[in-house]
Amino acid sequence: xxxxxxxxxxxxxxxxxxxxxxxxxxxxxxxxxxxxxxxxxxxxxxxxxxxxxxxxxxxxxxxxxxxxxxxxxxxxxxxxxxxxxxxxxxxxxxxxxxxxxxxxxxxxxxxxxxxxxxxxxxxxxxxxxxxxxxxxxxxxxxxxxxxxxxxxxxxxxxxxxxxxxxxxxxxxxxxxxxxxxxxxxxxxxxxxxxxxxxxxxxxxxxxxxxxxxxxxxxxxxxxxxxxxxxxxxxxxxxxxxxxxxxxxxxxxxxxxxxxxxxxxxxxxxxxxxxxxxxxxxxxxxxxxxxxxxxxxxxxxxxxxxxxxxxxxxxxxxxx
Amino acid sequence: xxxxxxxxxxxxxxxxxxxxxxxxxxxxxxxxxxxxxxxxxxxxxxxxxxxxxxxxxxxxxxxxxxxxxxxxxxxxxxxxxxxxxxxxxxxxxxxxxxxxxxxxxxxxxxxxxxxxxxxxxxxxxxxxxxxxxxxxxxxxxxxxxxxxxxxxxxxxxxxxxxxxxxxxxxxxxxxxxxxxxxxxxxxxxxxxxxxxxxxxxxxxxxxxxxxxxxxxxxxxxxxxxxxxxxxxxxxxxxxxxxxxxxxxxxxxxxxxxxxxxxxxxxxxxxxxxxxxxxxxxxxxxxxxxxxxxxxxxxxxxxxxxxxxxxxxxxxxxxxxxxxxxxxxxxxxxxxxxxxxxxxxxxxxxxxxxxxxxxxxxxxxxxxxxxxxxxxxxxxxxxxxxxxxxxxxxxxxxxxxxxxxxx
Numbered sequence: 114x115x116x117x118x119x120x121x122x123x124x125x126x127x128x129x130x131x132x133x134x135x136x137x138x139x140x141x142x143x144x145x146x147x148x149x150x151x152x153x154x155x156x157x158x159x160x161x162x163x164x165x166x167x168x169x170x171x172x173x174x175x176x177x178x179x180x181x182x183x184x185x186x187x188x189x190x191x192x193x194x195x196x197x198x199x200x201x202x203x204x205x206x207x208x209x210x211x212x213x214x215x216x217x218x219x220x221x222x223x224x225x226x227x228x229x230x231x232x233x234x235x236x237x238x239x240x241x242x243x244x245x246x247x248x249x250x251x252x253x254x255x256x257x258x259x260x261x262x263x264x265x266x267x268x269x270x271x272x273x274x275x276x277x278x279x280x281x282x283x284x285x286x287x288x289x290x291x292x293x294x295x296x297x298x299x300x301x302x303x304x305x306x307x308x309x310x311x312x313x314x315x316x317x318x319x320x321x322x323x324x325x326x327x328x329x330x331x332x333x334x335x336x337x338x339x340x341x342x343x344x345x346x347x348x349x350x351x352x353x354x355x356x357x358x359x360x361x362x363x364x365x366x367x368x369x370x371x372x373x374x375x376x377x378x379x380x381x382x383x384x385x386x387x388x389x390x391x392x393x394x395x396x397x398x399x400x401x402x403x404x405x406x407x408x409x410x411x412x413x414x415x416x417x418x419x420x421x422x423x424x425x426x427x428x429x430x431x432x
Numbered sequence: 433x434x435x436x437x438x439x440x441x442x443x444x445x446x447x448x449x450x451x452x453x454x455x456x457x458x459x460x461x462x463x464x465x466x467x468x469x470x471x472x473x474x475x476x477x478x479x480x481x482x483x484x485x486x487x488x489x490x491x492x493x494x495x496x497x498x499x500x501x502x503x504x505x506x507x508x509x510x511x512x513x514x515x516x517x518x519x520x521x522x523x524x525x526x527x528x529x530x531x532x533x534x535x536x537x538x539x540x541x542x543x544x545x546x547x548x549x550x551x552x553x554x555x556x557x558x559x560x561x562x563x564x565x566x567x568x569x570x571x572x573x574x575x576x577x578x579x580x581x582x583x584x585x586x587x588x589x590x591x592x593x594x595x596x597x598x599x600x601x602x603x604x605x606x607x608x609x610x611x612x613x614x615x616x617x618x619x620x621x622x623x624x625x626x627x628x629x630x631x632x633x634x635x636x637x638x639x640x641x642x643x644x645x646x647x648x649x650x651x652x653x654x655x656x657x658x659x660x661x662x663x664x665x666x667x668x669x670x671x672x673x674x675x676x677x678x679x680x681x682x683x684x685x686x687x688x689x690x691x692x693x694x695x696x697x698x699x700x701x702x703x704x705x706x707x708x709x710x711x712x713x714x715x716x717x718x719x720x721x722x723x724x725x726x727x728x729x730x731x732x733x734x735x736x737x738x739x740x741x742x743x744x745x746x747x748x749x750x751x752x753x754x755x756x757x758x759x760x761x762x763x764x765x766x767x768x769x770x771x772x773x774x775x776x777x778x779x780x781x782x783x784x785x786x787x788x789x790x791x792x793x794x795x796x797x798x799x800x801x802x803x804x805x806x807x808x809x810x811x812x813x814x815x816x817x818x819x820x821x822x823x824x825x826x827x828x829x830x831x832x833x834x835x836x837x838x
Contacts, residue, residue, distance in 0.1 A: 158809045160641040177655050180646040185638035187509050188648035189532045189711065191504035195492070197648075200464060200506025200514075201638055203490040207461040208512055208639065210488050239502065242495030 511637025556796020
């Protein structure tokens with residue numbers, strides 16, 4: 114049986130169409146992780162083999178003797194969720210060749226989840242290995258730009274000016290000094306068939322990308338913005354609003370890269386919001402709104418404008 | 433279907449080739465590996481088998497040893513036969529995942545071709561990596577020659593995959609001295625070899641799509657202790673009887689006998705050395721020569737390193753008067769591991785043997801027959817005196833001034 118693209122009519126149906134990730138979990142109220150995971154899982158009717166690297170999602174969803182997962186799921190360590198699912202995918206291929214699959218007519222999808230710490234930093238080598246080897250798998254980065262599970266230390270996804278516990282803002286420091294690593298470009302450079310940046314608040318765009326990813330042959334990288342109420346410091350009920358500010362200010366542009374070269378911008382905000390409004394809505398950037406550090410906000414805007422310009426030129430060039 | 437390979441009854445194989453053929457004959461479903469000296473040929477040979485249709489499982493060449501064992505864990509949890517190989521620095525890089533594999537009760541087979549661990553960097557054989565693995569929750573079997581490296585792989589798969597055990601197992605052999613030294617190896621046919629282990633029987637397999645399973649959960653002070661206790665229970669109670677049964681079955685099939693503790697001339701031995709790996713066979717030769725001069729010497733080889741065969745070892749050493757424990761790994765601040773383990777095994781028994789410790793062969797330094805004769809001379813003096821006549825720990829074969837402690 115070939116897997117079919119699942120038809121999704123409306124948000125209500127989408128949000129309730131399957132329950133392979135249970136609401137019974139320990140994630141913070143307002144955490145975007147669970148929204149992202151449900152949107153990924155609900156995008157397909159196929160069976161799922163899942164992995165998670167150590168992080169918020171993992172520690173909050175599989176605390177013995179409970180599990181939030183109604184699909185096979187594995188966790189090993191912080192750096193190797195990608196390799197765990199790659200190993201399972203290799204076994205699937207082996208048992209298929211040898212005729213030992215228990216349900217040979219079904220075509221499970223292999224998905225690994227990891228935070229930005231597990232993706233941009235400690236697990237980067239393992240992900241790169243999996244992508245180079247061409248496993249048929251999807252890797253979803255739940256990008257909340259900080260080591261949230263351990264209390265808010267900076268990662269290489271933490272943007273300039275954010276105050277993190279290991280790069281705190283202070284009398285002589287504006288917080289994180291380095292720009293966020295461009296993981297999308299790096300993963301596209303692996304020649305992956307499909308790489309996309311998604312936002313759970315733009316669910317139609319997101320589900321279309323997840324389905325494209327599931328339809329692709331080979332490793333697929335999805336970078337999902339995951340607004341973190343705890344570490345970004347905003348009210349739990351504002352998760353979606355903050356996420357919309359990120360996409361509509363173009364701080365987190367939504368685009369895809371096919372076969373490493375073909376770039377498509379998939380969302381163009383009708384009204385582009387100043388970056389200042391996005392930064393101002395979060396406690397982690399509060400110190401930027403002082404005379405001492407205000408120049409950084411202008412620099413932020415310039416950087417975002419430049420990146421948007423680059424993306425548009427890449428899109429036009431089709432190379 | 434993988435092609436069958438016709439083997440001669442006796443093949444001239446080194447330890448690496450012997451291990452490769454064992455992996456081929458049991459038809460491993462997924463091998464995920466990363467090459468490292470001196471275990472590299474295991475992986476290369478296996479790649480050759482795959483390239484020529486002698487195996488039809490998946491062969492995944494990963495970006496690191498950590499990635500290799502991570503893939504092995506995912507593959508094993510998915511539900512199939514899994515194996516890999518490594519040495520030394522690569523073993524050290526794997527250590528985190530070794531604990532995951534045993535904690536998740538996944539019967540992965542790891543061929544460890546023993547090698548020193550830097551610094552200073554060294555590619556030759558000692559037991560530093562084997563010793564590093566001893567608290568990781570794996571079964572550890574030790575080969576002394578290529579024949580053992582071949583045979584013990586079959587025994588490892590059979591025991592590890594048993595549903596009463598479900599623990600990963602390492603098969604150790606000495607880097608270069610076994611791995612790259614060709615000897616005559618008695619073979620089984622492909623059919624015999626496969627049938628000895630049998631078809632893989634999955635349990636809690638992720639790929640059983642009708643029965644989703646969660647692997648690798650979080651436990652804190654509420655349940656972690658109980659999980660670790662269950663793991664220890666399996667290692668301490670299930671493994672030894674299953675190994676003994678496998679040894680019996682293997683002997684019935686091949687005529688070759690393995691034991692938890694191997695002995696040579698121990699029936700009436702008054703003095704004995706205890707060692708592992710290739711040193712066991714060197715010591716056997718020396719003992720044969722000493723016996724000709726009337727010295728009642730013997731050799732004890734550890735075959736099953738984990739779980740530690742405490743009772744069997746105590747029984748073998750019951751009447752010995754002086755024992756030398758030979759460790760091929762730097763103890764770094766204490767007595768050698770074998771000294772401590774053997775002491776612990778004898779302490780509550782009636783045996784009052786004089787026990788001393790020899791550190792030898794680090795980084796592939798040879799252990800010569802002359803060294804062993806010297807050790808047996810020490811042991812005889814200890815027996816006659818009824819107490820140690822030498823320092824408790826001596827370095828053997830070291831350049832420069834003698835080194836000893838305690």
